[in-house]
Amino acid sequence: MEIKLKFPQYRPRRGRAKANIRRMLRENGVQVDDLIYPLFATDGHGVEEEIPAMPGVYHLSVDRLKDEVQEVLNLDIPAVLLFGVPEPAKKDERGSEAYNREGIAQRAVRAIREVSEDLVIITDLCLCGYTSHGHCGLVRDGQVLNDETLELLGRIAVSHAEAGADIVAPSGMMDGMVGAIRSALDEHGFTNIAIMSYAAKYSSSFYGPFREAAHSTPQFGDRRSYQMDPANAREALREVALDIEEGADIVMVKPALAYMDVIRLVAERFDHPLAAYNVSGEYGMVKAAAAQGWIDERAIVLEILTGIKRAGADLIITYHAQEVARWLSA
């Protein structure tokens, strides 16, 4: 049906005349239900160390993590995304600390589970924070190996599930990782543990502050042989299709802001729940400008997150989650 809109019969401004009309006609918005809050767990006791370039985000030892989780629960945020940050001395070539039952991620999951049965615990599943070379897979002769890495990812997934995670989130961009993890979980009886796949994860400069935080900067080379080229959009659809075929329950596009078109494409093409990761560099830029008094932080953050929803994301992983939850409930 083709309708020719004509002025003055149609006046769009009638729909903007007062706050309650705007409220009624609003198409998209952010709700606390959409938010996932990232947490960084570290060894020690009483540790609460602010991450440079991520003001308001901390490395927390497990005891402090429990307090933070209580705050997340108070704000009614449904889920956290947990990153384990092991001591540098525990890193090795194979990232074996990543699947240690007594590793930092596994202990942190158990501690969070003690605080709440209901909170959805999502664990980032990757080797880069645990390998001495800082890559997301096993390395031989300067190459990041794919198939050899898959078995390890399965082991990490099982260790997270045993600790009490609800969802594992593989972020290493190895081909076949979702299938390998699904099989490993199923073989160990974890058929109800879901997979949120970093399906279209770009090789992005927006991860800079996070890599400082996770001490996961590659010691040689970069991640361009496994993370996606920022110039590509159609390739993201193939990545997402593969991950859904392999058993992903939720797919993700990451980063969010420079990739809104990719979020929209994936949302239109697939019926799967879609998450977008509002990454560390995106957060840091907002915080820096706000600290200078150059922007209205609250308005900017809500506009950014609304934009991500409008693009088609169902869920948003964001370091702003706590402040947004506070603003939404105020």
Ligand code: PBG
């Ligand atoms: C680990 C991982 C990264 C992020 C999430 N998981 C960094 C990377 O791939 O280098 C980035 C998160 C952020 O920047 O907020 N593979």
